Amino acid sequence: MTSLVARPSRMPTAIRLGLRELRGGIRGFGIFIACIALGVAAIAGVGSFARGLVEGLGREGRVILGADASFQVLHQELPKPVVDALTAQGTLATMATTRAMARIAAGRSSLVELKAVDPSAYPLIGTLGIEPAGTAADLLAMKDGRYGALVESALLARLDLKVGDPLILGELTLTIKGVLRQEPDRLAGGIGFGPRLMISLDALRTSGLIQPGSLIRWLYQLRLDQRLAGDTEVRRVVADMRTRFPEAGFDVRTRMNASPQLATQVERFSQFLTLVGLTALLVGGVGVANAVASLVDRKRDDIATLKALGATGGTVFIATLTQIGGLALLATLIGLAAGAALPSLIVGAIGTRIPLPIATGLYPGELATAAGYGLLVALAFALWPLGKAHDVPVSALFRDTVDADGRLPRWRYLVATAAALGALVVLSVVASFNPRLALMFMLGAAGIFVTLRLVAFAIMAVARRLPHPRHTGLRLAIGNLHRPGALTPAVVLSLGLGLTLLAVIGLVDSSFRRQIESALPARAPAFFFVDIANSEVPRFDAFIAARAGEAKLERVPMLRGRFVRLGGRPVEEIRAREDIRWALSGDRGITYASELPPNSELVEGQWWPADYAGPPLVSFDQRMGAGFGLKIGDEVTVNVLGRNITAKIANFRAIHWDNLGINFIVVFSPNTFRSAPHTHMATLTFPTDRPAADEVALLQQMATEFPAVTTVRVKDALEAVGQLATQIATGMRGASLVTLIASILVLAGALAAGHRSRVYDAVILKTLGATRPMLIGTYAMEYAVLGTVTALFAVGAGSVTAWLVTTQVMNIPFVFSPGTAFGVVGFAVVVTVGFGLLGTFRALGEKPAPVLRNL
Template identity: 80%
Template sequence: MTSFVARPSRFPTAIRLGLRELRGGLRGFGIFLACIALGVTAIAGVGSFSRGLVEGLHREGRVILGADASFQVIHQELAPEAVAALATRGTLAVMATTRAMARIEAGSSTLVEIKAVDPVNYPLIGTLETEPAGTTTDLLATTDGRPGVLVEPALLARLNLKVGDPLILGDLTVAVSGIIRQEPDRLAGGLGFGPRLMISLDAFRQTGLIQPGSLIRWLYQLRLQQRLAGDSDVLRVVADMRERFPEAGFDVRTRMNASPQLASQVQRFSQFLTLVGLTALLIGGVGVANAVASLVDRKRDDIATLKALGATGGLVFAVTLTQIGGLALIGTLIGLALGSALPYAVLYLFGGFIPIPVAADVYPGELAIAAGYGLLVALAFTLWPLGRAHDVPVAALFRDTVDSDGRLPRKRYVLMTMAALGGLVALSVGAAFNQRLALMFMLGAAGAFVILRLVAFGVMALAARLPRPRHTGLRLALSNLHRPGALTPAVVLSLGLGLTLLSVIALVDASFRRQIETALPERAPSFFFVDIANSEASRFDAFIAAQAPGALLDRVPMLRGRFVRLGDRPVEDIRAREEIRWALSGDRGITYASGVPKNSRVVEGDWWPADYAGPPLVSFDERMGAGFGLKLGDEVVVNVLGRNVTARIANFRHIQWDNLGINFIVVFSPNTFRGAPHSHLATLTFADQKPAAEEIALLQAVATSFPAVTTVRVKDALEAVGQLATQIATAIRGASVVTLIASILVLAGALAAGHRARVYDAVILKTLGASRAMLIGTYAIEYAVLGTITALFGVAAGSLAAYLVTTEVMTIPFAFSPLAAFGIVGLAIILTVGFGLFGTWRALGEKPAPVLRNM
């Protein structure tokens, strides 16, 4: 078979001529290739690494979950008949998890994450690594009357303990028998607020921590009998249990979705990083457009020759498009190669620090999406400048750069450009984890490009209308801003979008930090108290009144329940927005009240009377209700303690969430849960700021007098949140450097494209008597003005976007950071002046004679 490569004459004329042009090499297209390759690398790398994380979670799901299937209930244990049914399917291990205060006899205490296990069967799958090494049964056995417990090193450090020392847990004194080095199913449990403490189930029952309504999660881990049981076997067991025990109220995880929240967070963060990469690619699109315009400018003689020989504008367009398409394909392939290698590089460098299994591999789907982004961006930013060259007559081609008539391309090229942009939007939305966010991003990016273009035109128009300064350097700098072939549009476009993104990240981070470090501590309570037994509530109130006179104690009943139906729809059928979907998964805190809770106000409907005794009523958060499509009178079904409770929506409330007070999405009328076992949740707020020593003393006193009550010091929680936020912000800033690099590349390309014009200007001005110092000062002023204007736009646009993100998505007040704004303005000035003067210095070094001979 004869190949097309061997017989190029079989190619259409346009393709043959375009490929012939590529034989001349890639000189002058370094920026073009770098822009495409950088964006594609970012998107392909992030997509491949994220897919590797998700695939790793799936492949190692059995080890991560510690079972084939896990059945979870809250507050109370699963009914004996359900436990017996599970036991017939394979090996069953029972566990319980909760939070509690661990203390020593000296009085010090700390919050711990308790995992009570069956020592005989734990772990069902995987290996528990401890120091000293030993079996779970031996390490958790009772010695000298004290049950053994395994702890993480952080607990020893906080309480100044060592292996063998005693520890008090609730009403029971235990002994530290070893240190947990590797817990096989830790990821499935999510993030904790304290170090892990592992104890046997029998010992846990002796602690006194199991009280009616206590927030204890009971887990029933099942390993199927068949060693090679497939996913379908697991699903059959789950379906059978749901059918046989519909009122059990258990949540189920299987090895196929061992950690759904973690997988969801990975995908969500991956989408954000993908949008960062797409931003870099869109910025690079400006570089692509500049490179294409520069190519057309360099090929004026070739185009004129082709047209003089009878070539049509369509043929010229096709030839050049073939050349650009070949270059875009090369840049995309480079990006795909680097992106597919990124997961391997990350694992090689940081594999030891990543707690999640990563299945590094080449994922064709993710690479195809990245290639689609790269090629569509290249096409979208190429069609317009090429289309404008279609109808340029031969004579006009030679003077197009100095006498542009501002014409638009033919309609077909406009439509082709719009089609390419439409394809880019469709790909971005279709491939997104959160399609609404992706659509908003694309609309925002399009708006930013339009506004940036208008800003550039506005700067040029204003510069043209300003009075001419007497100072020669200033007059030349002002003229350079609006003259034909000015750098103004290229600089504003190249830096504007990248600086806008940097502004958004910096200002959102500043707002969040202000909320955590200043605003919340001023309004937030000092302590949260969880699992106050109903029988101990009055004594607890009296104890706090004696220990903290003048402080405000706010205590409410608390149960746990999961939504079963909202209105006439099961929760499985509700397609809610991403920002409120979390309320439909798993158990939620619920309460009852005779009056409107603090931090709430009724905005629709009426509150029930204090002595209401009719059918159950419920009050719903207005934002959640609107998102779920609920209205007054709709019925809500919630599973509480294994029983489905049906209540009618009586009103909707606006809830103030930003002060860390006690708030619940749903509040029921008191008669709904009369007689149901439950605990209480309380907050304590001091009138004045208390020293840390007094707060810690109160924490230890509560832990001693009420061993079953879990105390959380809000300052400690905020500090932990702040540290996590710092880590996330650092990662986001690191990722956003990609956009900055793209901006620098495009800026460098724009300055390189204008190098020839700068050389002519410098030679003529030097011939007329201008000194090198005057020219450097002139160009420095021009670049500084452009950088400042672009940065001010970036800060303004970024502030608006950050305001919308903080107030509408994060629901926290927006805080403008002057330091971040000044930093961005300074960065823009340094980049534009630095790169501009570097190019200008080269232009000033050109010898006048060769340039003048060719003018």
């Protein structure tokens, strides 16, 4: 690099000319640099932060999981031969998790996330934080006739308890011995619906909560010998256990994938934020094109002079490209520096509030991807206007150009532009967690860009054909929309994409919120009841009939099982779509029924007779079946209670999920599981709204009469979901601000680029007698029309996109929100008119004499 600077004569002439141009500084390219730097910083920051989370999860996987490997099974404990085989591999700790109702003698109750552990072995890895300090073996042991319990502070607040108070769980009275402050393996268990309650395994077995078919997850955490605890040894042990006990039905997690769902969610959210950053870059690309076009326009005399002295069009192009490339590289480096620092800044500011391990550092892959995005966007959007520099004629020295040259660049520059855009698409697909989504995004963005361009042309065409009104200001405003050098294309492109994204996020959020707050509660059940033992069904039905006889009770048997084979193929070999892949991982709820379940519609095949006694049959969800490539007659194998059960598909159902009724992906013929140990689940729906106090009273009575039944009040669950939706929507809106900031920057750049022509117009009109108020009104009308039309397009395009997201991805009805639409339109008009008039005031302040002397 030193030799290049010291001996520039060795450089090609075109590059040397471009570098000399850079000596003049970056004046006029602030918007260019800001747009590229903002987008690159967003992508680099999001990528680095997400990679830091994934790396942190990987490095701390042993602590997060609490073991080297965890073997999990539902309903019943693993057989003794399997447990003995695990024990032979290292140190084994057994635990169980479930949801249950904890209550106090006064009648109040709360849903809790119950965790029963072996106090002598838990935790195998990591530290259990307890206040007051103590050991699990001491605090959970039976003393004075009661087992001890550890709880989170939230449970104390809900039931107005303190350490030392009694707490009833099932048929057992516990004593609260301490508050849980740190649970090393909490992340591996996912997000819970209630506060944690930790007891011993002996206490769980005494509580009466363990019933045949109870929804209890048994976990066997294995810590290998430290001498053999390499990743290869962990994989060997897991493979050996699967080979020796293929019918055991356990799922396995290892320290290499301690929290796969969390890692997947991190990657998905980072994908969304990366697409937001890419959207900001694409919007910024409009600013790049505007800046380059403005540069070519300002340099027309210099370019013509170079050509008069013998420079070729190619030399001019390379010189200008060198200048633009240097500025793009500078902007990219600024963005990379900001993005690379983001994880450390977040950890330093709010790291203690993030319950996740974040490995800060430089991640070359993520930074290289962000740099590639930035440079490709700059190149793709600069080539077209740069190509026009090739054909600036020498005659530009001797006459003014009133209208811009509307000819296309030479074919070589068109090919180069297409190649740069293609490389940008390839990079987005290759670097994406979901290539299909990335490809759809890029195609959608291209479609919106083309459509916005057509919208701009349509505005200009309509304005050109409108009759001339008598009002002078209105006539000037209409003329400004289509005159040579009009701001119409720049303004529409600048705001359109950012406003469309804002409309999509707002409309999806409003549809989801309306579904939760309005549509669902009117038809949704008031309660869900889980883990109703077979032996308790008659008494449970009688209890509901006596206390809520007017309500509708829907009760179905429920088991848990995992798919093993679908259509003769192991589930590991099925490449399902992203939106249905979740059904293949972990356990799913399954049931059996004699009749077609409510909220379902038979769409293919026949339902079995009520007294069917032949080989097992199964009814499959139509959408899932199509996604897995299944058809009538295919075999489906599920593992239930450690046994593989195979049934043929008899029919497909369309399931209506939107009323929160009980539905299952698969429903088996009654003879398949009727004799198997299982529980029931039920919903209770009141014909009219009930006071909250009545519902709470029923919940407390249920907790007292049926301590083993888990009761969930639906309105509480909906409120929790609503709060989560609010947090997600707030985060999405915050992320979309990056795109809006880029849009505003580009708009400001477009208006700044048109400042010279505005000054010319204002001076001529003032010389001819136009007043300042008339000119302000004229420009305000022009900007208001542009902002309104652009916003209306954004609302239309955003509505279509939001409809696709809600109906095809989220499977909820789309609800158009006028408030969101008016908000987008109002925002666009305010921003466009505000920035436009800000530049207009500067133009109106120019004195006529100096401008006229230099015409």
